[in-house]
Amino acid sequence: xxxxxxxxxxxxxxxxxxxxxxxxxxxxxxxxxxxxxxxxxxxxxxxxxxxxxxxxxxxxxxxxxxxxxxxxxxxxxxxxxxxxxxxxxxxxxxxxxxxxxxxxxxxxxxxxxxxxxxxxxxxxxxxxxxxxxxxxxxxxxxxxxxxxxxxxxxxxxxxxxxxxxxxxxxxxxxxxxxxxxxxxxxxxxxxxxxxxxxxxxxxxxxxxxxxxxxxxxxxxxxxxxxxxxxxxxxxxxxxxxxxxxxxxxxxxxxxxxxxxxxxxxxxxxxxxxxxxxxxxxxxxxxxxxxxxxxxxxxxxxxxxxxxxxxxxxxxxxxxxxxxxxxxxxxxxxxxxxxxxxxxxxxxxxxxxxxxxxxxxxxxxxxxxxxxxxxx
Numbered sequence: 227x228x229x230x231x232x233x234x235x236x237x238x239x240x241x242x243x244x245x246x247x248x249x250x251x252x253x254x255x256x257x258x259x260x261x262x263x264x265x266x267x268x269x270x271x272x273x274x275x276x277x278x279x280x281x282x283x284x285x286x287x288x289x290x291x292x293x294x295x296x297x298x299x300x301x302x303x304x305x306x307x308x309x310x311x312x313x314x315x316x317x318x319x320x321x322x323x324x325x326x327x328x329x330x331x332x333x334x335x336x337x338x339x340x341x342x343x344x345x346x347x348x349x350x351x352x353x354x355x356x357x358x359x360x361x362x363x364x365x366x367x368x369x370x371x372x373x374x375x376x377x378x379x380x381x382x383x384x385x386x387x388x389x390x391x392x393x394x395x396x397x398x399x400x401x402x403x404x405x406x407x408x409x410x411x412x413x414x415x416x417x418x419x420x421x422x423x424x425x426x427x428x429x430x431x432x433x434x435x436x437x438x439x440x441x442x443x444x445x446x447x448x449x450x451x452x453x454x455x456x457x458x459x460x461x462x463x464x465x466x467x468x469x470x471x472x473x474x475x476x477x478x479x480x481x482x483x484x485x486x487x488x489x490x491x492x493x494x495x496x497x498x499x500x501x502x503x504x505x506x507x508x509x510x511x512x513x514x515x516x517x518x519x520x521x522x523x524x525x526x527x528x529x530x531x532x533x534x535x536x537x538x539x540x541x542x543x544x545x546x547x548x549x550x551x552x553x554x555x556x557x558x559x560x561x562x563x564x565x566x567x568x569x570x571x572x573x574x575x576x577x578x579x580x581x582x583x584x585x586x587x588x589x590x591x592x593x594x595x596x597x598x599x600x601x
Contacts, residue, residue: 271312273390274401279303281412283405294323297384304415306386308397311337317389324385327351334378337391341474343481350381350492352419352481354426355474356395359436367459371440371467372433374474377426379419381492386415388422400425416497423482423504430475430511434518437471440464441518441525448529461526468522472515475508482508546595553591554584 277284277293279302284293293305307320314335321331327346333339333353344351356375365371375392388397404411404421411417444464447456485493486501493501557580561568573579595601 271309271316273310274306274308274398276306276401277303278306278411281408281410290323304384304386306401306418307388309387309389311391312389320387324380324382324387326380330380334389337376339376341478341481343484348382348491350419350490352379352381354379354422354478356392356426357429357433357471357474358394359433365440365443365460365464367457367463369463371437371464372471374470377422379422381415381419383415383492386418397422413494413497416493420497420500420504423485423501427504427507427511431507433471434511434514437468437518441521445521445525448525448532456529458526458529461522461529465522468515468518472519475511475515479508479512542600546600549595550588550591553587557584
Protein backbone atom coordinates (compact mmCIF):
# COMPACT_ATOMS: atom_id res chain seq x y z
CA UNK A 227 0.00 0.00 0.00
CA UNK A 228 1.40 3.42 -0.94
CA UNK A 229 2.11 6.21 1.52
CA UNK A 230 -0.60 8.33 -0.09
CA UNK A 231 -3.07 5.51 0.38
CA UNK A 232 -2.20 5.24 4.06
CA UNK A 233 -2.46 8.96 4.61
CA UNK A 234 -5.95 9.16 3.11
CA UNK A 235 -7.17 7.15 6.07
CA UNK A 236 -6.32 9.99 8.44
CA UNK A 237 -9.63 11.64 9.33
CA UNK A 238 -8.38 14.47 11.53
CA UNK A 239 -5.09 16.18 12.29
CA UNK A 240 -5.80 16.43 15.97
CA UNK A 241 -7.03 12.84 16.30
CA UNK A 242 -4.43 10.64 17.92
CA UNK A 243 -6.65 7.64 17.22
CA UNK A 244 -6.64 8.44 13.54
CA UNK A 245 -2.86 8.63 13.53
CA UNK A 246 -2.61 5.35 15.38
CA UNK A 247 -4.91 3.74 12.81
CA UNK A 248 -2.67 4.87 9.99
CA UNK A 249 0.40 3.83 11.95
CA UNK A 250 -0.96 0.28 12.29
CA UNK A 251 -1.51 0.19 8.53
CA UNK A 252 2.00 1.49 7.94
CA UNK A 253 3.51 -1.30 10.07
CA UNK A 254 2.12 -3.91 7.67
CA UNK A 255 4.72 -2.98 5.03
CA UNK A 256 8.51 -3.00 5.45
CA UNK A 257 10.10 0.21 6.59
CA UNK A 258 12.03 2.15 3.95
CA UNK A 259 14.73 4.72 4.68
CA UNK A 260 13.43 7.89 3.06
CA UNK A 261 16.67 9.70 3.80
CA UNK A 262 18.36 7.81 0.99
CA UNK A 263 19.16 10.12 -1.97
CA UNK A 264 17.26 7.85 -4.33
CA UNK A 265 13.51 8.18 -4.59
CA UNK A 266 11.52 6.15 -2.13
CA UNK A 267 9.47 3.11 -3.20
CA UNK A 268 6.68 4.55 -1.08
CA UNK A 269 5.95 7.05 -3.79
CA UNK A 270 7.82 8.03 -6.91
CA UNK A 271 7.83 11.65 -5.76
CA UNK A 272 9.16 11.19 -2.21
CA UNK A 273 12.79 12.25 -1.92
CA UNK A 274 13.31 12.56 1.82
CA UNK A 275 11.47 12.58 5.15
CA UNK A 276 13.40 13.64 8.24
CA UNK A 277 12.45 14.61 11.80
CA UNK A 278 14.39 17.23 13.77
CA UNK A 279 14.28 17.91 17.49
CA UNK A 280 16.37 20.72 19.00
CA UNK A 281 18.05 21.09 15.65
CA UNK A 282 19.28 17.48 15.62
CA UNK A 283 18.12 14.81 13.22
CA UNK A 284 16.12 12.05 14.92
CA UNK A 285 17.50 8.71 13.69
CA UNK A 286 15.22 5.87 12.72
CA UNK A 287 12.17 8.11 12.22
CA UNK A 288 11.91 8.17 8.45
CA UNK A 289 8.24 7.17 8.22
CA UNK A 290 6.04 10.21 7.74
CA UNK A 291 3.14 8.99 9.89
CA UNK A 292 5.40 7.98 12.77
CA UNK A 293 7.29 11.26 12.48
CA UNK A 294 4.13 13.35 12.69
CA UNK A 295 2.86 11.29 15.61
CA UNK A 296 6.14 11.77 17.48
CA UNK A 297 6.28 15.51 16.90
CA UNK A 298 2.68 16.13 17.94
CA UNK A 299 3.00 13.91 20.96
CA UNK A 300 6.06 15.67 22.32
CA UNK A 301 5.21 19.14 20.97
CA UNK A 302 8.84 19.64 19.97
CA UNK A 303 10.68 19.63 16.67
CA UNK A 304 9.37 19.45 13.12
CA UNK A 305 9.19 17.20 10.07
CA UNK A 306 10.83 18.03 6.76
CA UNK A 307 9.26 16.19 3.83
CA UNK A 308 10.83 16.57 0.39
CA UNK A 309 8.97 15.76 -2.83
CA UNK A 310 9.88 16.00 -6.50
CA UNK A 311 7.16 16.63 -9.09
CA UNK A 312 4.38 14.76 -7.24
CA UNK A 313 1.14 13.90 -8.95
CA UNK A 314 -2.19 14.95 -7.52
CA UNK A 315 -2.82 11.43 -6.31
CA UNK A 316 0.58 11.16 -4.63
CA UNK A 317 0.16 14.50 -2.87
CA UNK A 318 -3.42 13.93 -1.70
CA UNK A 319 -2.44 12.01 1.44
CA UNK A 320 0.16 14.59 2.44
CA UNK A 321 -2.33 17.42 1.92
CA UNK A 322 -4.90 15.65 4.10
CA UNK A 323 -2.43 14.87 6.87
CA UNK A 324 -1.15 18.45 7.17
CA UNK A 325 -4.47 20.14 6.31
CA UNK A 326 -3.06 22.02 3.33
CA UNK A 327 -5.30 24.42 1.46
CA UNK A 328 -6.62 23.01 -1.87
CA UNK A 329 -5.53 26.09 -3.83
CA UNK A 330 -1.97 25.79 -2.55
CA UNK A 331 -1.99 22.07 -3.27
CA UNK A 332 -3.13 22.74 -6.83
CA UNK A 333 -0.32 25.25 -7.33
CA UNK A 334 2.25 22.85 -5.90
CA UNK A 335 1.19 20.03 -8.21
CA UNK A 336 0.67 22.01 -11.41
CA UNK A 337 3.74 24.27 -11.03
CA UNK A 338 4.45 27.09 -13.53
CA UNK A 339 3.69 29.69 -10.85
CA UNK A 340 5.03 33.17 -10.25
CA UNK A 341 7.18 33.63 -7.14
CA UNK A 342 4.80 34.49 -4.32
CA UNK A 343 4.02 34.17 -0.62
CA UNK A 344 0.53 33.26 0.57
CA UNK A 345 -1.04 32.70 3.98
CA UNK A 346 -3.52 29.89 4.59
CA UNK A 347 -4.39 29.97 8.28
CA UNK A 348 -1.24 29.03 10.19
CA UNK A 349 0.49 27.75 7.06
CA UNK A 350 2.75 29.73 4.76
CA UNK A 351 2.99 28.79 1.10
CA UNK A 352 5.99 30.17 -0.78
CA UNK A 353 6.95 29.73 -4.41
CA UNK A 354 10.52 30.24 -5.59
CA UNK A 355 11.78 30.16 -9.16
CA UNK A 356 15.10 28.37 -9.36
CA UNK A 357 17.59 29.20 -12.12
CA UNK A 358 20.58 27.38 -13.50
CA UNK A 359 23.20 28.56 -15.99
CA UNK A 360 23.46 26.25 -19.00
CA UNK A 361 27.06 25.79 -20.05
CA UNK A 362 27.80 26.28 -23.76
CA UNK A 363 30.98 26.61 -25.79
CA UNK A 364 29.75 29.44 -27.99
CA UNK A 365 26.64 31.59 -27.82
CA UNK A 366 24.41 31.17 -30.87
CA UNK A 367 20.96 32.39 -31.87
CA UNK A 368 19.46 29.21 -30.38
CA UNK A 369 21.66 28.69 -27.31
CA UNK A 370 19.91 28.03 -24.01
CA UNK A 371 21.56 30.18 -21.36
CA UNK A 372 19.19 30.00 -18.39
CA UNK A 373 17.17 26.98 -17.27
CA UNK A 374 14.41 27.53 -14.69
CA UNK A 375 12.61 25.34 -12.20
CA UNK A 376 10.45 25.81 -9.12
CA UNK A 377 10.48 25.07 -5.41
CA UNK A 378 7.22 25.26 -3.47
CA UNK A 379 7.49 25.37 0.32
CA UNK A 380 4.72 24.73 2.86
CA UNK A 381 5.69 25.96 6.33
CA UNK A 382 3.72 25.21 9.47
CA UNK A 383 4.53 25.18 13.16
CA UNK A 384 5.77 21.59 13.07
CA UNK A 385 6.43 20.78 9.42
CA UNK A 386 8.16 21.87 6.24
CA UNK A 387 7.10 20.39 2.91
CA UNK A 388 9.23 21.16 -0.13
CA UNK A 389 7.97 20.37 -3.63
CA UNK A 390 10.55 20.69 -6.37
CA UNK A 391 9.93 20.93 -10.11
CA UNK A 392 12.66 20.90 -12.74
CA UNK A 393 15.93 19.20 -13.47
CA UNK A 394 18.02 21.17 -10.98
CA UNK A 395 17.71 22.79 -7.56
CA UNK A 396 18.30 19.69 -5.41
CA UNK A 397 17.96 20.44 -1.70
CA UNK A 398 20.08 17.50 -0.53
CA UNK A 399 23.30 19.50 -0.08
CA UNK A 400 21.32 22.25 1.66
CA UNK A 401 19.87 19.75 4.13
CA UNK A 402 23.34 18.43 4.92
CA UNK A 403 24.65 21.95 5.44
CA UNK A 404 21.79 22.83 7.78
CA UNK A 405 22.38 19.70 9.83
CA UNK A 406 25.90 20.92 10.59
CA UNK A 407 24.37 23.94 12.36
CA UNK A 408 21.88 22.56 14.93
CA UNK A 409 21.57 25.95 16.62
CA UNK A 410 20.12 27.49 13.46
CA UNK A 411 17.99 24.46 12.66
CA UNK A 412 16.56 24.53 16.18
CA UNK A 413 14.77 27.77 15.33
CA UNK A 414 12.16 25.73 13.53
CA UNK A 415 10.68 25.40 10.05
CA UNK A 416 11.29 29.10 9.33
CA UNK A 417 15.03 28.39 9.40
CA UNK A 418 14.55 25.92 6.55
CA UNK A 419 12.48 28.46 4.62
CA UNK A 420 15.25 31.03 5.04
CA UNK A 421 17.91 28.55 3.94
CA UNK A 422 15.94 27.75 0.78
CA UNK A 423 15.36 31.43 -0.01
CA UNK A 424 19.04 32.17 0.58
CA UNK A 425 20.09 29.29 -1.69
CA UNK A 426 17.75 30.38 -4.48
CA UNK A 427 18.88 34.01 -4.34
CA UNK A 428 22.56 33.04 -4.23
CA UNK A 429 21.96 31.01 -7.39
CA UNK A 430 20.52 34.18 -8.96
CA UNK A 431 23.79 35.98 -8.27
CA UNK A 432 25.85 33.08 -9.63
CA UNK A 433 23.79 32.98 -12.82
CA UNK A 434 24.00 36.75 -13.31
CA UNK A 435 27.79 36.56 -12.99
CA UNK A 436 27.87 33.83 -15.64
CA UNK A 437 25.49 35.73 -17.93
CA UNK A 438 27.72 38.78 -17.64
CA UNK A 439 30.51 36.77 -19.27
CA UNK A 440 28.27 36.03 -22.28
CA UNK A 441 27.24 39.68 -22.54
CA UNK A 442 30.88 40.79 -22.39
CA UNK A 443 31.69 38.35 -25.20
CA UNK A 444 28.87 39.70 -27.38
CA UNK A 445 29.91 43.28 -26.63
CA UNK A 446 33.51 42.56 -27.60
CA UNK A 447 32.46 40.98 -30.89
CA UNK A 448 30.07 43.84 -31.73
CA UNK A 449 32.81 46.43 -31.38
CA UNK A 450 35.41 44.33 -33.17
CA UNK A 451 36.57 45.04 -36.73
CA UNK A 452 33.92 42.78 -38.22
CA UNK A 453 31.22 43.68 -35.70
CA UNK A 454 28.73 44.64 -38.42
CA UNK A 455 28.71 41.02 -39.61
CA UNK A 456 27.67 39.66 -36.20
CA UNK A 457 24.40 37.72 -36.24
CA UNK A 458 21.85 39.93 -34.41
CA UNK A 459 20.00 36.75 -33.43
CA UNK A 460 22.63 36.19 -30.73
CA UNK A 461 21.75 39.51 -29.11
CA UNK A 462 18.04 38.78 -29.26
CA UNK A 463 18.67 35.34 -27.77
CA UNK A 464 20.51 36.93 -24.85
CA UNK A 465 17.60 39.29 -24.32
CA UNK A 466 15.14 36.38 -24.31
CA UNK A 467 17.20 34.44 -21.81
CA UNK A 468 17.61 37.56 -19.68
CA UNK A 469 13.84 37.99 -19.74
CA UNK A 470 13.47 34.43 -18.43
CA UNK A 471 15.85 35.28 -15.60
CA UNK A 472 14.00 38.51 -14.92
CA UNK A 473 10.67 36.67 -14.58
CA UNK A 474 12.23 34.52 -11.88
CA UNK A 475 13.96 37.26 -9.90
CA UNK A 476 11.83 40.40 -9.99
CA UNK A 477 8.49 39.02 -8.65
CA UNK A 478 10.28 37.53 -5.63
CA UNK A 479 11.03 40.97 -4.21
CA UNK A 480 7.68 41.49 -2.49
CA UNK A 481 7.50 38.02 -0.86
CA UNK A 482 11.02 38.30 0.57
CA UNK A 483 10.30 41.82 1.78
CA UNK A 484 7.20 40.53 3.60
CA UNK A 485 9.22 37.75 5.19
CA UNK A 486 11.82 40.28 6.32
CA UNK A 487 9.47 42.95 7.71
CA UNK A 488 5.95 41.64 8.42
CA UNK A 489 5.30 39.79 11.68
CA UNK A 490 4.32 36.17 10.99
CA UNK A 491 3.37 33.48 13.44
CA UNK A 492 5.54 30.75 11.94
CA UNK A 493 8.56 33.03 11.35
CA UNK A 494 10.69 33.73 14.39
CA UNK A 495 11.80 37.40 14.71
CA UNK A 496 15.41 36.24 14.74
CA UNK A 497 14.88 34.58 11.37
CA UNK A 498 13.45 37.80 9.91
CA UNK A 499 16.86 39.41 10.36
CA UNK A 500 18.31 36.73 8.10
CA UNK A 501 15.61 37.40 5.51
CA UNK A 502 16.75 41.04 5.37
CA UNK A 503 20.15 39.78 4.23
CA UNK A 504 18.44 37.68 1.55
CA UNK A 505 16.51 40.77 0.46
CA UNK A 506 19.77 42.71 0.05
CA UNK A 507 21.17 39.99 -2.20
CA UNK A 508 17.94 39.87 -4.18
CA UNK A 509 18.04 43.63 -4.76
CA UNK A 510 21.60 43.28 -6.02
CA UNK A 511 20.51 40.57 -8.47
CA UNK A 512 17.60 42.73 -9.69
CA UNK A 513 19.92 45.70 -10.23
CA UNK A 514 22.35 43.55 -12.20
CA UNK A 515 19.57 42.23 -14.43
CA UNK A 516 18.27 45.76 -15.05
CA UNK A 517 21.81 46.87 -15.96
CA UNK A 518 22.21 43.88 -18.30
CA UNK A 519 18.93 44.74 -20.01
CA UNK A 520 20.02 48.33 -20.63
CA UNK A 521 23.45 47.18 -21.78
CA UNK A 522 21.96 44.73 -24.28
CA UNK A 523 19.72 47.48 -25.63
CA UNK A 524 22.79 49.66 -26.12
CA UNK A 525 24.71 46.80 -27.75
CA UNK A 526 21.82 46.12 -30.11
CA UNK A 527 21.55 49.80 -31.05
CA UNK A 528 25.31 49.98 -31.57
CA UNK A 529 25.19 46.90 -33.79
CA UNK A 530 22.36 48.35 -35.89
CA UNK A 531 24.31 51.60 -36.19
CA UNK A 532 27.37 49.67 -37.35
CA UNK A 533 25.29 47.86 -39.95
CA UNK A 534 23.95 51.21 -41.19
CA UNK A 535 27.46 52.68 -41.37
CA UNK A 536 28.73 49.61 -43.22
CA UNK A 537 25.87 49.90 -45.71
CA UNK A 538 26.64 53.60 -46.23
CA UNK A 539 30.28 52.80 -46.84
CA UNK A 540 29.33 50.16 -49.38
CA UNK A 541 27.04 52.63 -51.13
CA UNK A 542 29.83 55.23 -51.27
CA UNK A 543 32.21 52.70 -52.81
CA UNK A 544 29.61 51.71 -55.37
CA UNK A 545 28.89 55.37 -56.15
CA UNK A 546 32.60 56.18 -56.52
CA UNK A 547 33.23 53.30 -58.90
CA UNK A 548 30.11 54.22 -60.85
CA UNK A 549 31.50 57.77 -61.25
CA UNK A 550 34.85 56.41 -62.42
CA UNK A 551 33.21 54.15 -64.97
CA UNK A 552 30.88 56.94 -66.12
CA UNK A 553 33.72 58.88 -67.77
CA UNK A 554 34.79 56.24 -70.32
CA UNK A 555 31.15 55.29 -70.78
CA UNK A 556 30.29 58.88 -71.71
CA UNK A 557 33.25 59.22 -74.12
CA UNK A 558 32.53 55.88 -75.77
CA UNK A 559 28.87 56.82 -76.00
CA UNK A 560 29.68 60.06 -77.78
CA UNK A 561 32.02 58.43 -80.29
CA UNK A 562 29.63 55.61 -80.79
CA UNK A 563 27.10 57.92 -82.45
CA UNK A 564 26.78 57.52 -86.24
CA UNK A 565 27.75 61.01 -87.42
CA UNK A 566 30.04 61.58 -90.40
CA UNK A 567 31.59 64.85 -89.19
CA UNK A 568 33.01 64.26 -85.68
CA UNK A 569 36.28 65.79 -84.30
CA UNK A 570 39.34 63.69 -84.96
CA UNK A 571 37.24 60.82 -86.25
CA UNK A 572 39.59 60.10 -89.15
CA UNK A 573 42.80 61.25 -87.45
CA UNK A 574 45.52 58.63 -87.16
CA UNK A 575 46.21 59.30 -83.46
CA UNK A 576 42.60 59.90 -82.47
CA UNK A 577 42.06 56.49 -80.88
CA UNK A 578 45.24 56.54 -78.72
CA UNK A 579 44.43 60.10 -77.62
CA UNK A 580 40.91 59.19 -76.50
CA UNK A 581 42.23 56.20 -74.56
CA UNK A 582 44.83 58.37 -72.80
CA UNK A 583 42.20 61.00 -71.92
CA UNK A 584 39.82 58.37 -70.52
CA UNK A 585 42.60 56.73 -68.47
CA UNK A 586 43.77 60.09 -67.11
CA UNK A 587 40.22 61.12 -66.15
CA UNK A 588 39.55 57.77 -64.44
CA UNK A 589 42.86 57.97 -62.54
CA UNK A 590 42.11 61.52 -61.39
CA UNK A 591 38.67 60.51 -60.14
CA UNK A 592 40.07 57.43 -58.41
CA UNK A 593 42.71 59.47 -56.55
CA UNK A 594 40.14 62.06 -55.56
CA UNK A 595 37.74 59.48 -54.14
CA UNK A 596 40.62 57.66 -52.44
CA UNK A 597 41.77 60.87 -50.79
CA UNK A 598 38.26 61.50 -49.41
CA UNK A 599 37.92 57.95 -48.07
CA UNK A 600 35.28 56.79 -50.52
CA UNK A 601 37.52 54.04 -51.91
